[in-house]
Each structure stands twice: as C-alpha cells, then as structure tokens.
Amino acid sequence: MGNSDKVGTFSFGTGTISANKEGIFSIVFFNQIAWQFDIGEISSLDSILSKIENKLAEPTEVSPLTFWSTNGNNVIEVYLGKATFEKPDFFNDIAYSLGLMTRTSYDSVIIRSGGATTSYLPVGEISWFRRNVKVLTEGAPYPRAVKLVDIVDESHVEKLLRVEKFPLNNRNSRSPMRIEREFSQEITKTISIDTSFGVGIDYYIKVNLEGKFGLTKEHKISERVQVSMEAEPGEHKEYVITWKEVTTSGYAVFEVNNDKQRVPFHLTSGLIPDIRQETIAHDK
Numbered sequence: 132m133g134n135s136d137k138v139g140t141f142s143f144g145t146g147t148i149s150a151n152k153e154g155i156f157s158i159v160f161f162n163q164i165a166w167q168f169d170i171g172e173i174s175s176l177d178s179i180l181s182k183i184e185n186k187l188a189e190p191t192e193v194s195p196l197t198f199w200s201t202n203g204n205n206v207i208e209v210y211l212g213k214a215t216f217e218k219p220d221f222f223n224d225i226a227y228s229l230g231l232m233t234r235t236s237y238d239s240v241i242i243r244s245g246g247a248t249t250s251y252l253p254v255g256e257i258s259w260f261r262r263n264v265k266v267l268t269e270g271a272p273y274p275r276a277v278k279l280v281d282i283v284d285e286s287h288v289e290k291l292l293r294v295e296k297f298p299l300n301n302r303n304s305r306s307p308m309r310i311e312r313e314f315s316q317e318i319t320k321t322i323s324i325d326t327s328f329g330v331g332i333d334y335y336i337k338v339n340l341e342g343k344f345g346l347t348k349e350h351k352i353s354e355r356v357q358v359s360m361e362a363e364p365g366e367h368k369e370y371v372i373t374w375k376e377v378t379t380s381g382y383a384v385f386e387v388n389n390d391k392q393r394v395p396f397h398l399t400s401g402l403i404p405d406i407r408q409e410t411i412a413h414d415k
Contacts, residue, residue: 171276298368
C-alpha cells in the first residue's frame with residue numbers, strides 16, 4: 132500500500148474524515164468541500180473543538196479562534212453560528228421560495244479558510260468528529276510535528292508511602308543482640324503531562340517525554356536497604372524504616388509547529404528510605 136493510500140475513513144454524521152500513511156487528513160463536510168490537514172493542523176482544530184465542546188470558549192465570527200496552516204498560506208477561523216443540513220431538492224426549494232416551508236437551522240461550528248472557503252459541522256457532532264480524530268492519531272507513525280528542546284526541573288516533593296517497624300527486645304538478656312535484615316520497596320515510574328494542543332500533538336509530546344525518562348514500557352523503581360540492628364543487654368529498641376516517594380515537577384520545552392511551548396509535567400522519579408531507632412525501655 133502506498134503512502135497516499137487511506138488507512139481509514141470514518142463518518143461523523145454529516146461528513147467523513149480519513150488519513151493516509153503520511154499523516155495527511157482529508158475531511159469532507161456536508162457541503163462537499165474537501166479539506167486537507169497535516170498532524171499539526173488537525174491537532175490545532177481538535178484543540179479548538181475541545182474548548183467549544185467543554186464550553187471553555189464560544190468564538191464568534193467577530194472574535195473567532197484561529198490557527199495557521201503549516202505552510203503559512205492560510206489562517207483558519209473557527210467560530211459558532213447557524214447552518215442548515217438539507218440536501219438540494221427541487222420541490223422543497225420551490226416551497227421555501229414561496230414561503231410554504233422554512234429551513235431548519237442547527238447550532239454549528241463554522242470553519243473558514245482564508246476568509247473564503249467555508250464548511251459547517253453541527254455542534255452535536257463534535258464528540259463524534261473528535262473520536263474519529265483520536266482513532267486516526269493515537270499510536271500512529273505519522274511524521275511528528277513536535278520536537279523536545281529542553282527539560283527544566285523546578286521542584287522535588289517527598290510523599291510518605293509506608294512505615295515499617297521492627298522491634299528488638301533484649302531486656303531479659305545479658306548478651307548483646309545483633310540482627311541483619313533487608314527491607315525493600317517498589318513503585319511504578321509514571322509521568323503526568325498537562326497538554327491541550329490537540330489529540331495528535333498531545334500524543335507525540337507524551338511519547339517524547341516517556342522516551343526521555345525511560346517510560347516507553349512499564350518501568351519499576353526498586354530500592355533495598357540492609358539494616359544492622361542491635362540492642363544492648365536490658366534494652367528494648369524499635370527500628371523504624373520510612374519509605375518516601377519522590378515526585379519531580381517541572382516543564383519541558385517543545386517546538387510545536389515551529390513555536391516553542393512549555394509543557395508542565397510531574398514525574399515519579401525515585402524512592403528514599405529513612406532509618407531511625409527509638410529506645411522503648413532500658414533496664415537499669
């Protein structure tokens with residue numbers, strides 16, 4: 132199969148979306164206008180649709196949300212409005228012109244390129260459309276539109292995981308007590324990332340950071356400590372082993388479609404054992 136062949140075509144109700152092996156997305160809306168986006172552009176569109184879907188933005192024709200095409204030839208505007216989704220019908224058109232019927236309009240997302248080419252997506256189909264974008268982007272080997280530039284650590288936070296107590300009661304003895312014991316703890320190394328560039332870009336940012344921190348597959352962090360414990364005659368002591376999980380917080384700098392962006396992250400980065408001893412009682 133050639134790179135220009137489709138790897139999947141999905142319907143979102145009033146239109147279809149497909150992709151090829153080079154990561155070019157073809158969208159045909161209700162008015163049969165065909166659009167082509169690369170991975171960066173489809174991610175920008177998905178990010179805007181996410182804001183609209185979650186009611187974080189209500190763009191208008193006067194104040195639209197916008198993104199540029201990768202080649203810089205067009206600016207794409209996205210805003211809310213009304214649109215009809217009726218197929219041409221000779222008799223209906225006559226009835227409309229005579230005022231015998233009225234057209235039904237639906238709340239819609241209006242997508243306009245270069246101030247001229249316009250298509251419409253019903254608001255009720257946003258989730259459907261975005262679900263198809265996710266299917267066509269997550270895990271896909273398309274050319275990547277992101278590049279990791281730098282990692283900046285800002286803070287390290289310790290969180291209590293577990294406390295182990297080991298008593299050593301030597302009160303009824305005239306000889307010192309000596310014990311060697313090993314203690315261990317294990318956690319899964321994980322990273323959480325705060326991104327909202329769009330499902331395709333977000334995926335590749337996550338892949339880059341997971342690779343940087345060695346998380347391309349499940350990674351365990353294990354620590355073992357050998358503790359020499361002792362109690363003199365007449366002593367009752369307790370050894371306390373405290374395990375703490377270390378989380379590193381900071382941000383990564385990425386080039387996203389040639390613009391530098393900060394991406395906050397939280398990385399489960401290590402284990403710290405703390406050992407102390409307490410005297411419970413001591414015979415005179």
